[in-house]
Amino acid sequence: MGAHITAPMYRRSLPQRLRLEGGRCGACGVTQFPPRAACPRCRGPLEPVRLSGRGQVVAATFITPAGAPPEFAGQARQTGGYWVAIVALAEGPCITAQLTQAAAPGAPVMAVVRRLYEEDGVVRYGFKFAPQGVGDP
Amino acid sequence: MRVAIVAAGQTRFGEHPDLGVKELFASALAEMGPGVDWGGVEVAYIGSLSCGQGMQLGNFAPALLDYAALPPVPAVHVENACASGGFALLQAVQAVASGQVRCALAAGVEKMRDLSGERGRYWLGISGDTEYERLAGLTFAGVFGLMADRLLYEGRIRRSDLAAVAVKNHRHGALNPKAHLRREISLEQVLAAPPVASPLGALDCCPTSDGAAAVIVACEEMAWQLTDRPVWVDGWGAASDTLALHSRGSITGLAAVRRAAAAAYAMAGVGPSGVDVAEVHDCFTVAELIALDELGFCPLAEAGFRLEQGAFALGAGGLVVNPSGGLKAKGHPIGATGVAQAVELFAQLQGESGARQVPGAATALAFNMGGSGASATVHIFRKEGG
Incomplete structure (x- = not known):
């Protein structure tokens, strides 16, 4: 972790950003995303599990250029702003990511890989969420 | 001791x-x-x-x-x-x-x-979850915007309830010679302010x-x-929570605040109804609404209506929240804020707050929060003989 996401830090998170690899507790079966050191419920060990990418919007906010961090300021200026949501994944955990278009709480969405931003000359790709039925494989 | x-x-x-x-x-x-x-x-x-x-x-x-x-x-x-x-x-x-x-x-x-504004926004983001919240393009305005969006969606608050927090705290801040923003604002001004992170606008955010x-x-x-x-510092409590809002069981509560307050109340032998004046961490308007509930002062469902009726303000009688102007109007020099809350309440309990004096204030509470509630402290102060 760090304020500045270095290229090596970004590389270490690729299983999560491109494949939605979470962790499933071998003891109690609860799924975590992103994975952590142990299951927060029972401290059991986590085993890698690939999530479906399907989920539902819990809350969404439209970020204007005034509310964007500098590494996203270009995107905000070009588009006038962007939507960010907390999405409840079908397997249980919630995660924060951008939406490809506006979606209200309750809307079904699906993870898609998109360009996030560029830093240190490395374009960072990762998942965003699109309305289900749009861009589904 | x-x-x-x-x-x-x-x-x-x-x-x-x-x-x-x-x-x-x-x-x-x-x-x-x-x-x-x-x-x-x-x-x-x-x-x-x-x-x-x-x-x-x-x-x-x-x-x-x-x-x-x-x-x-x-x-x-x-x-x-x-x-x-x-x-x-x-x-x-x-x-x-x-x-x-x-x-x-x-x-x-x-x-x-x-x-610069750009450097400031870069720096402030380090207090949240930098790997997911930040890489989704959020600053704290966005994180608190998500809380407010969910509360509005659930019908538990109205947009004007958020604005009412800003109006009250600016009214107090206008009376505070130490405040950053010494001017009153109207409900209409808050609602018409430039959007930052919906539903929050510029006047929902502290400077x-x-x-x-x-x-x-x-x-x-x-x-x-x-x-x-x-x-006297008669009670204190502190707690942590998950760094990211999305990791919590509820995104509309602040569990660390609730746990820190419970410890402080128990230690001081006082409950929320015994508090005369409180400094409450209002980095964004929605934070004060949630905190009123988590500190036991007022159920969230009633907070907006009570603010509309003038509650929690100087001169209204009863509990006064953020007589200093809060973070919203007094300003928020990050590391200074939690100590400045104690400075305000020290003066209040000594009866030295001038135009902002809460009459008869004997018991006071300070609540300070880090990030979107990943860390929290609550202190309870008492006047000598109070």
């Missing part, structure tokens, strides 16, 4: 182009007035998110003592994001309560206005400010040697 605050001071919050972090710290000490027994201070805890340019400075606390010509006692930099000041106070109170020292300095300082605050904490015996009017 009973613990007291015996002296308190803060700089004006806002723009200080001629003062650096060291000068701000020394100015807060000077605001305590003459007669402070610096030779009695045995340890110092100084809260700051970072220092000066948003870059870490090693040996930060000793550097400040050095500049201010204080005794070379052990000095520690305390960092828990926007709760750095609250945790610095907590460390000082616990050091005295433990009997390890008789007298401690708790201070907080932040220099934010040297930074970035320069400033410093400090208090001296002493054991009972020493307190009576130093002042005739000690303000």
